[in-house]
Amino acid sequence: MTIKYTKHFLDKLENLFAASEYMLRYEKGNFKSGYCILNETKIVIINKYFPLEGKINALIDILSQLQFNPKDFQNKADQDFLEKLGQTTLKF
Template identity: 40%
Template sequence: MKLNQTTLDKLEAILEESGYIVRYERGTFQSGYCILEQKKVVVLNKFLQLEGRINTMLDLIPQLKVEFDALTADSQKLYEEVLAMAALKQAEE
């Protein structure tokens, strides 16, 4: 997966299509992000560089309740890719 702005935009689109609000804020996040489950808000550390933002999103998306049917075809494909990468990463650990 390429680490560029387009990839980040596509990852953000997965969350937005599932009803999540993605915000970049200042804070002391040990993991680089904070999830407010009840309000469906994801807050990422605004000081992360592009690569850090993408890697954080890749770690975050498999943990969330994403509505697969609400996603566009492109987002569904990327979501499946993200899940496969997460499963591979977990298998390695």
Template identity: 40%
Template sequence: MSLPLTNHSLEKLEQLLLAMGFKVRYEKGNFKTGACLLEHNRVIVVNKFSNLEGKIAALVTLIKQTNPDENLLDDKQRQFFHSLQQMELF
């Protein structure tokens, strides 16, 4: 399975992270393309100047590293999470 590089895919990833208890923020800054996970605040900071592919790749990578409480997810989100776990990155 491959995730389409669209704004809709980015929104689905953001909604999944929100359901998992994370807040996603887009900030401009002097950091490389990618994301930073602040453990105690459960905030993911993504460089707003990254291209769409970079944003999606960063969020998928973080989701793959996360072990969420699946009780927080509805059936569609749980299915999406499991499909992301099986996905090879671009």
């Protein structure tokens, strides 16, 4: 899957978190990786000063770490999108 650095693509990633049990928040902080995952409370925090590209890369990285199961999502579009993302690798 080709990653598109657009607001629409960011919205699709944010919708995946909205449909999951994790809460996504944008806040300022000193995160070495640009984000923080609080597994106990199921909260993901992204640095709000990240540019669009940084936010998208961070969300994709987080999704790969959390290993969401596409079958846990009710919406078929979310399932398909998550499966495509699972086949995507980031190269820095």
